[in-house]
Amino acid sequence: MGAESDFRCGFAALLGRPNVGKSSIINALLKEKVAAVSPKPQTTRNAVRCIYTTASEQIVFVDTPGIHAPKHALGGFMLKEAEEALLSVDVVCYVVEAQDRAVGEKDGIILKMLASLSRPVVLAVNKIDKLARAEDYKKAVALYEKFIKPAAVAPLSANKGRGLEELAAAISALLPRQPAIYPEDMLMDSTERFLASEVIREKILRHTDEEVPHSVAVLIDEFKSPDEHPGEKLCTIRATVIVERPGQKGIIIGKNGTMLKQIGSEARRELEERLGYKLFLQLWVKVKPGWRKSPEELRRLGYRS
Structure with missing residues (x-):
């Protein structure tokens, strides 16, 4: 790492409406999959800390849930997670x-939040690869500059890997000069249990449609790793997939259990790669009507306010 007097370190909240590419930006910057990504809304529910470290900087990205008007207790939790993240960071991205070319309802909510915030804002204009002329991103910049005065603007494409270093540099320039908070090889500040639940949930999102993704939660009932239990040769994970209706349970299980087997198999392979040991994964599916509206159920599932 660079000289301590020049080293910059701090927290940056990633804020944006659902599916704008926040998690894709983090994964592309860190060159490793650390945040759940899917084309479905509400993929990110908790504010997740992901850590980008170079010789001259450490940016702790707080990947917030996509902002939208809450319709139930889970939506309220997600909005609160985003609001609290904004108060605890040095920079907002x-x-x-x-x-x-127009400000929608979800961005309207975000712009109101930013209007009352004293933190500097970096405007990250993602998906420039989808433009016929790259310089047309400036039209989006002009649109948002009617509402906020960004400290910096960073055009990029997370999918194509363009503009990522420039985005990091723009954020880094606004961080305090201080030593690194986390070890330089650490990519994510979360438990292995949380990682397991997120990987399983992401596989469900990838394989289901309609209302199922919004109604799914994953509860890790048992997590026994060889690190914590030296006598164990395998990491044992038993998890319950929570849904709201019997029809959703049927979709996730699939005909003769084929869908659940596929979800489990893909989750197991990814977790073995990311955790570094062989895995035994067992999944159940349980119906809990209205769990998203129940503060008690949300707390039990780890969505604590």
């Missing part, structure tokens, strides 16, 4: 799309 507001992610929009290069094709944006």
Whole structure:
């Protein structure tokens, strides 16, 4: 790492409407999959800390849930997670799309939040690869500059890996000069149990449609790793997939259990790769009507306010 007097370190909240590419930006920057990504809304529910470290900087990205008007207790939790993340960071990275030509309802909510915030904002204009002319991203910049005065603007494409270092540099320039908070090889500040639940949930999102993704939660009932239990040769994970209706349970299980087997198999392979040991994964599916509206159920599932 660089000289301590020049080293910059701090927290940056990634803020944006659902599916604008926040998690894709983090994964592309860190060159490793650390945040759950899917084309479905509400993929990110908790504010997740992911750590980008170079010789001259350490940016702790707080990947917030996509902002939307809450319709139930889970939505309220997600909005509160985003609001609290904004109060605990040094910089806000507001992610929009290069094709944006009007401010929608979700961005309206975000812009109101930013209006009352004293933190500097970096406007990250993602998906420039989808433009016929790259310089047209400036139209999106002009749109958002009517509402906020960004400290910096960073055009990029997370999918194509363009503009990522420039985005990191723009954020880093606004961070305090101080030593690193985390070890330089650490990529994520979360438990292995949380990682397991997120990987399983992401596989469900990838394989289901309609209302199922919104109604799914994953509860890790047992997590026994060889690190914590030296006598164990395998990491044993038993998890319950929570849904709201019997029809959703049927979709996730699939005909003769084929869908659940596929979800389990893909989750197991990814977790073995990311955790570094062989895995035994067992999944159940349970119906809990209205769990998203129940503060008690949300707390039990780890969505604590």
